[in-house]
Amino acid sequence: MxxxxxxxxxxxxxxxxxxxxxxxxxxxxxxxxGELLAVDNECRHVGNPIDDGLVDSGCVTCPWHGWRYDLRTGEHLTMFGRRRGLRTYPVRTDGDYVLIEVEEAE
Ligand code: FES
Structure with missing residues (x-):
């Protein structure tokens, strides 16, 4: 990593x-x-980016068709409960910069 x-x-x-x-x-x-969170920018519905989705209560709503994800866990929130969702990444800051922890090959 x-x-x-x-x-x-x-x-x-x-x-x-x-x-x-x-x-x-x-x-x-x-x-x-003030809490930095990072997830895959690819909605599990049909793969569109979610970065432009509105954030509310620690969750993002995909701007395309409204799927909702918990940004801390990546879980997909549905009316039936939680399902496997987005990969999450550790995030930290160093001065003015934001860093994400990824696999060496990424
Ligand atoms: S692409 Fe995100 S809800 Fe459809």
């Missing part, structure tokens, strides 16, 4: 995510009331 700088903290909008790439991986980074 290795930490990669992906953006500046000031890049992150408050109510939506920010898209970044680490190798071939497309990741969305969110600032949820």
């Amino acid at each position: 290795t930490w990669r700088v992906v953006c500046k903290r000031s890049d992150l909008p408050g109510s939506r995510g920010w898209p970044v790439r680490v190798g071939a991986a497309s990741i969305a980074v969110f600032d949820v009331d």
Whole structure:
């Protein structure tokens, strides 16, 4: 595992995510009331990006068709409960920069 700088903290909008790439991986980074969270930026419905989805109560709603995900766990929230959802990534800051922990090959 290795930490990669992906953006500046000031890049992150408050109510939506920010898209970044680490190798071939497309990741969305969110600032949820000062807590940084990162998930795969590919909705499990049909694969559209979710970084532009609205964030509420630690969850993002996909802007395309409304699937909802818990940003801390990545779980997909449905009216029937929780289902396997998005991969999550550890996030930290170093000064003004945001870093994500990924596999060495990513
Ligand atoms: S692509 Fe996200 S809900 Fe359809």
